[in-house]
Structure formats: C-alpha cells, structure tokens
Amino acid sequence: MELTPDQVAQYDEQGYLVFPDLFSSEEVDVLRSEVDRISKVNSPMVVREGKDSAVKIMFRLHEPDGDTSSPAFAAACRTSRVLRLAQQCLHDDEIYIHHCKVNMKAAIEGSAWPWHQDFHSWHLDGITKPNMTTMTVMLTEASEFNGCMYVLPSSHKVGRTDPRWDDSTAYKLWAARPHDMKRFMGHFPKPVAIAGGPGTAAIFHCNLLHASGHNLSPEDRWQVFFSFNQCKNRPTEVENPRPDYVRSLNWSPLEIQGEDGILTTI
Numbered sequence: 001m002e003l004t005p006d007q008v009a010q011y012d013e014q015g016y017l018v019f020p021d022l023f024s025s026e027e028v029d030v031l032r033s034e035v036d037r038i039s040k041v042n043s044p045m046v047v048r049e050g051k052d053s054a055v056k057i058m059f060r061l062h063e064p065d066g067d068t069s070s071p072a073f074a075a076a077c078r079t080s081r082v083l084r085l086a087q088q089c090l091h092d093d094e095i096y097i098h099h100c101k102v103n104m105k106a107a108i109e110g111s112a113w114p115w116h117q118d119f120h121s122w123h124l125d126g127i128t129k130p131n132m133t134t135m136t137v138m139l140t141e142a143s144e145f146n147g148c149m150y151v152l153p154s155s156h157k158v159g160r161t162d163p164r165w166d167d168s169t170a171y172k173l174w175a176a177r178p179h180d181m182k183r184f185m186g187h188f189p190k191p192v193a194i195a196g197g198p199g200t201a202a203i204f205h206c207n208l209l210h211a212s213g214h215n216l217s218p219e220d221r222w223q224v225f226f227s228f229n230q231c232k233n234r235p236t237e238v239e240n241p242r243p244d245y246v247r248s249l250n251w252s253p254l255e256i257q258g259e260d261g262i263l264t265t266i
C-alpha cells in the first residue's frame, strides 16, 4: 500500500490521516486473541490500574523475544499498510519502532489521557528531532462514549510546547498546560474525534496534540500504537534512561513483509 502525494501533503499539513477498515475483521480477531493472552502476563511491561487491576497498557509486542512478544503484532507492524505509510510520512525508508503498545481502556474504569504531544517524552529519551510518527489501529470500536482519541488538527506546527508533569493516572506523562491548550484551541481547527470500527487506523505526527476521555461504556476499548523513528534520529545517551520496552535500543531498519503475515501466525 502507498499513500498518494495528496495524502502525504495532507499529513504534512494536518498532522494526521485516518484509514477506515485498514485491517480485516479476521486480522483484528487474531490481534485481539493475542491481547487477551498477553493481558494475563505478569510483567513490568503490563501496566494495570483501578481496584480490579485492569490492564491500562501493554508494551513491546512487536519484538521476537520478551514477556509480551507476539508474532501477530510483529507481522502487523511490518505490513506495508503500517510500515510503508510510516516511511512515507517520515520521508525516510530506514525507520524502526521506538515503542509499541496496546492501550486497553477498560469498561467503566479506563481513564483519560490528558492533552499532550508524544514528542515531549521521546525528546527526554534523547531523541533530537521530531521526525517520528505513530500508527494506531483500533482493535475494538472507538467512539466518543468509550474514550476515543481526539486530535487538534495542524497543532504539530507549534513545535514542542512547555509541558507539565501529569501523574493523575496509572501511566504518568508530560502533558500540555491547560492555559496553552485553551490558546491552541482558539487558534487551530476544532478537535477531531478519531472514531471508527475495529480495523480502522490513523497515523499522527509526534508533535500533534491529542487526548482521550474516560471510558464510560460497558465495553473495553483496545487500540494498538506503533511509534516509529528514523534510524538516523535514534536516541542519544541520557541519564537514567527509561527501560527498553518504552525506549527501544533495537535501531535496525524494519523490512516490509507480506500483507498476510497476521493470518499466517495462527
């Protein structure tokens, strides 16, 4: 699969693109059964929240080794539907995954993600340039009711803003300051809900402001995120680096493999 020049220009201008039904229901079923399996693993790569210890995030499903390794997710991120589109958005064929995660926003309990730019954390990981992009694929329906993502179109153009440390949820992160967000929302087009059925995907720039709300619905909302970086933009050394399941040290360029890779893992 290839993006058209118009789609690349739209990504450059708005900071994101949406692809309804990029993955089939058969492929999504395989990925979902992997999520189910890995969510039972006891590992620092599986972050839990709430009274029921519901899984909030699972990391590093794309590598061939480790507690959370999954051949199906490894295949998904090497399809042209993911890897080629990321190469085109980064204008570079030599890219690797800085991190991969599944966000499992549990029914009723699954918490919000405040407005933020992913590159805040990645810059602190030692990555110099905001030449990174994330492909997310919905593994369940994502709706406004169950806490789908919102993006602020074209907001990647502001560059890296001055963040605040947000520790209000089980996954602490650098978030945008409320007074900045109010200003940006007056300036950029209205936030867009990235909603859709299972298999729908979106790719977004690492400085695009995005957020999502609490899951108010009785169903879990599951979504995978593959975050790509250029090999030449790999992190420099930092003091107290985060673990390699969030700050990958595998900087080998990824190769595109077959489109049927997910289904061949069953």
Ligand SMILES: O=C(O)CCC(=O)C(=O)O
Binding pocket: 103, 113, 118, 147, 148, 149, 210, 211, 212, 213, 223, 225
């Ligand atoms: O899962 C979500 O709704 C948002 C996740 C997100 O913004 C992130 O992981 O950076």
